[in-house]
Amino acid sequence: MLKLQHAQQLSAALVPLYADPRPDHMLGRLSGAVSEVMGAELTCFDVFDAHGQMLNLGSNSPSLFTPSMVGHLAEHIQAHPLFQGLFIERRPTPLKISDFCPNHRFVKTDIFNDFYRPIAVTHQLVVAFEVPGLGLTTCALSRSHADFTETERALLAFVQPHLIALMQLAFPLxxxxxxxxxxxxxxxxxxxxxxxxxxxxxxxxxxxxxxxxxxxxxxxxxxxxxxxxxxxxxxxxxxxxxxxxxxx
Structure with missing residues (x-):
C-alpha cells in the first residue's frame, strides 16, 4: 500500500525536525509536516487524562483552534464519534470518524454543528499513542473536502513512532x-x-x-x-x- 514516494515524502518532512529539535514552535512545525504529507488542512496534538479530559498541546492553525474553541471541545469530547474507540477500547490504529459515523449522520450531530462546522472540518483521522512521561496523546488530522484514504491511514500509522520520538526529543522538560x-x-x-x-x-x-x-x-x-x-x-x-x- 505504501510506496517509495511515500517514504521520500516522510523523510523530506521529518528529517529537518530531527536535525533541529528545538522546542520553539516544534508542535507547529510537526503539525505542519504531518499536514503536508497527509493532505490535512488542520493537524492537532492533544493529551488526555484517565477520565478522557483533554488538554490541547498545539496545532498548525492556532488561529482556528482558539482557546475558547478548545475549551468548548474539551467539555463535549465524550460525544465525539471516536471517543469510544480511542479512549475506552484503546484501539492502537488510526481511526476515521466515518468508521463509526457516516458523514451524513456526523453533520447532524451537536459536536459537529457546535465545534467542527465553524472551523470547516467534515472529516477526521485520529491516532492515539502513549508518550512516555506524558500519557495518552492524540494526533488528529482534519479536512473538509474529502474523507481520508486507506493509504493515508497507513501513512499515519507509519509516522506514529516518529511523532513520539520527536515529542520526547524536543520537550523533555x-x-x-x-x-x-x-x-x-x-x-x-x-x-x-x-x-x-x-x-x-x-x-x-x-x-x-x-x-x-x-x-x-x-x-x-x-x-x-x-x-x-x-x-x-x-x-x-x-x-x-x-x-x-x-x-x-
Missing part, C-alpha cells in the same frame, strides 16, 4: 511538567487543564503569566481558578497552592 499536572489533577479530582493551571499557581506565577504559558486568556484562567477553588474547598490562591504542594 515540558512533558515532565504536563505529566505532573495530569498526576496532580487525578489526585485532586481536577481536569488536566485545571491541574496544569494549579501547578503554575503553586510555582508562584501570576494570572497573566499562567494565561501566556497555557495559551488561554486571563479571563479563562480566572474561570478555571473559580472551578479549582470550588473543587478543592478553598477560597484563595494561597490555600489552593498549599493543596497543590501536598498533592505533589
Amino acid at each position: 515540558a512533558l515532565k511538567g504536563l505529566a505532573r499536572a495530569a498526576a496532580l489533577a487525578s489526585t485532586l479530582g481536577l481536569t488536566v487543564r485545571e491541574g496544569d493551571i494549579l501547578r503554575h499557581l503553586a510555582q508562584g506565577r501570576a494570572d497573566k503569566e499562567i494565561a501566556h504559558r497555557c495559551r488561554i486568556s486571563p479571563r479563562t484562567v480566572h474561570n478555571h481558578l473559580r472551578s479549582i477553588y470550588a473543587k478543592l474547598g478553598v477560597d484563595n490562591r494561597t490555600a489552593a497552592s498549599l493543596r497543590a504542594v501536598a498533592g505533589y
Whole structure:
C-alpha cells in the first residue's frame, strides 16, 4: 500500500525536525509536516487524562483552534464519534470518524454543528499513542473536502513512532511538567487543564503569566481558578497552592 514516494515524502518532512529539535514552535512545525504529507488542512496534538479530559498541546492553525474553541471541545469530547474507540477500547490504529459515523449522520450531530462546522472540518483521522512521561496523546488530522484514504491511514500509522520520538526529543522538560499536572489533577479530582493551571499557581506565577504559558486568556484562567477553588474547598490562591504542594 505504501510506496517509495511515500517514504521520500516522510523523510523530506521529518528529517529537518530531527536535525533541529528545538522546542520553539516544534508542535507547529510537526503539525505542519504531518499536514503536508497527509493532505490535512488542520493537524492537532492533544493529551488526555484517565477520565478522557483533554488538554490541547498545539496545532498548525492556532488561529482556528482558539482557546475558547478548545475549551468548548474539551467539555463535549465524550460525544465525539471516536471517543469510544480511542479512549475506552484503546484501539492502537488510526481511526476515521466515518468508521463509526457516516458523514451524513456526523453533520447532524451537536459536536459537529457546535465545534467542527465553524472551523470547516467534515472529516477526521485520529491516532492515539502513549508518550512516555506524558500519557495518552492524540494526533488528529482534519479536512473538509474529502474523507481520508486507506493509504493515508497507513501513512499515519507509519509516522506514529516518529511523532513520539520527536515529542520526547524536543520537550523533555515540558512533558515532565504536563505529566505532573495530569498526576496532580487525578489526585485532586481536577481536569488536566485545571491541574496544569494549579501547578503554575503553586510555582508562584501570576494570572497573566499562567494565561501566556497555557495559551488561554486571563479571563479563562480566572474561570478555571473559580472551578479549582470550588473543587478543592478553598477560597484563595494561597490555600489552593498549599493543596497543590501536598498533592505533589
